[in-house]
Amino acid sequence: MKKISIVLLCTLLLLTSCIPNRNDDEVLQNDETETKTSIVPSHRLSEEEYRIVLPYETSKARGVIVNQVANRVDIYEMEEGLRRHSKEVFNPDELYFQEGQYLTEDMVFDMITEMNPKIDRDKTEDMDLEEAADVFRDNPRYLSHILEQNYLKPGEDNVVELAGVSIGIALKSVYRFQPQIGSPYFEEEIPFQEMMEQGKEIAQKVLEQLRSIEGLTNVPLFIALYREESQASPVPGNYVAKTLVPAGDFSIKDWESINEEYVLFPSDEGKEKYLEDHEIITSFGSEIASFFPNYVGVVGEGFYIDEELQTLTIEIPIEFNGSAEIVGFTQYVYGLIQDMFPNYYDLEVRVTSSEKIESLLTRDAGEDEVNVHILH
Template sequence: MKKISILLVCTLLLLTSCAPNMNDEEVLQNDESEEEVSIVPSHQLSEENYKMVLPYKVSEARGVITNQVANRLDIDEMEQGLRRHSKEVFDPKQYFFQEGQYLTSDRLFEWIDEWNPVIEEELEGLDDEDQEDIHRENPRYLSHILEQNYLQKEGEENNVELKGMSIGIALKSVYQFHTESRGPYFEDIGMDEMMEQGNKIAQKLIEELRQIEGLQDVPIMIALYREEDQASPVPGNFVAKTNVPGGSASIGEWDSVDEENILFPSDEGKEKYFDDHEIVTNFGNEIATFFPNYTGIIGKGFYVNGELQKMTIEIPIEFYGKGEVIGFTQFAYSLVQEMFSDYFDLEIKVTTSDQIESLIYRKAGAESPTIHIFH
């Protein structure tokens, strides 16, 4: 079991803008011991966020996800969503977060290749039509495996040990492939088919994890993530999760996860969440009435069990001076107060072609939004 000695620091964090000032904390190394002496900040951004052991350790498989998952939005949602679901198992008040330290890049690439169909030999000498048929019958389901570690303090010596692990398995909803001289082609993968394959992959994975030194008795949460296609303006979402007790190498029952990211305005948004679609559309219409440079808005709603949790809206517009930015932001602020309910988080970004000009943000339940204009 990996151990890290911790120096608990009680230094107050000075707040500037929205971020803590860490300048008063020192990272110490103990030359007389092979163990690392690290810092755990005495404050955290909120009780909903994990404290992290410093110096920060990047993942042993750093960068693999960017090679394996085509849509940048899926990368962000998978990383953040896995941490969000981990909070239900590993309480941020009791655990520290650390990026995955056990699954290396080589190991991940080996598993991804091994657990996806190997069809190269079958394609040799075939024409494009036959190659296409083989690809469609043998889609590559698995894109990536994401590891996150959760640590707890042990004993009077302030050691921390790995006490929990979360694993996200990224699975394709669309398989893209080429034949020898044609393509790209796209093969849709149904939810039931994806879940069947995801369960098989998860079982292979837990058996492999239990063979790694230090992971035999660690509780592991495994969550299945369904990717969107690589051109989608919204990310995919987690669809199922399960908890594997320490010492077990068997996947039990899966708990369904009812989450989705919806684009506004869109036909899907109008069909599933008509009221939210109308509010976003009317918000855009009001802006268009007063600002001729406006070209349209891009809204993204995040839903859990059919309830809106967060709405993010981007307003791309060209400005000719900072006064115009301020005036536009004030106008958008007044519309937010009039049009949007306060039961969900709301984030509105006013952007030009190369940067964010202003930000309007409101936490669920807050009386009024916060505005920041970038200089």
């Protein structure tokens, strides 16, 4: 925690220093109607991260995602995952990040309504329940949300310009519906291929609407399809396909598949797909249980790209009787990490009580040393 605090403090202190290849860190952001003075920090927390224009401006459609995407882990991953994939086309060394400023709440809600099937609820209310349910089953709502992110470049006279836009399109894997007022909710799984076909059609319609917006006609558009998980899933869904539409183009030429996923450990899926990782995490939990009676189990989340583990996050919920026990437990976990977990992926282990995170252990891929933070 001390390292992070120092870096953040340094970043704030250096806001008045030079950004690379520029005379100062003030830029003028032209939003078509007025010119505003903004600041771009000259340093980043890491080389992989975008610098962000300050003061920070939230998305014009900020409230929509919470209304449309039911699972909070999907909300987080949809936003973070889109920024991660955007780095492949919008260089963090050269561009600045800003939340979407073109699509408003009303525009996004209107697009979601227009691009999903229409159901006459007055008619379904007069049907028997199963007949009404069949109408909904035959007309699933595939589209949940449209997320916009902007990427800016420094232009002449210290004015930042729009360099490109990323669009995430959230698609349902499970269609949850209530056929009649007061009736039970029904759930129907949406097959992956069906979702993909519908998602690509929706993406083309989204592209056409974006091109009609002033300022977006002649910029590159990166579009990615996101498959949501079910509403109660402890792990998020993932992006499944992406495409880059060159500036000025009005049609999508081709799609590139994305092979990534989040997997819960321990779970039947984790055991079936990634047995070695499942066994390491299970053994890790067993070692802890043999020495600490208040331990109730570990919960792990693995992030895989092309079936290779990239990041493993583990939470250990446990109750402590005092600060010395926290230190002792953390020391023990530190030793287990060194002995049991390979270092080819990023690892984060959080030790939690009912009230807070008690300690945090992290190790970056390729490193041998585990960083330990005891938070009290």
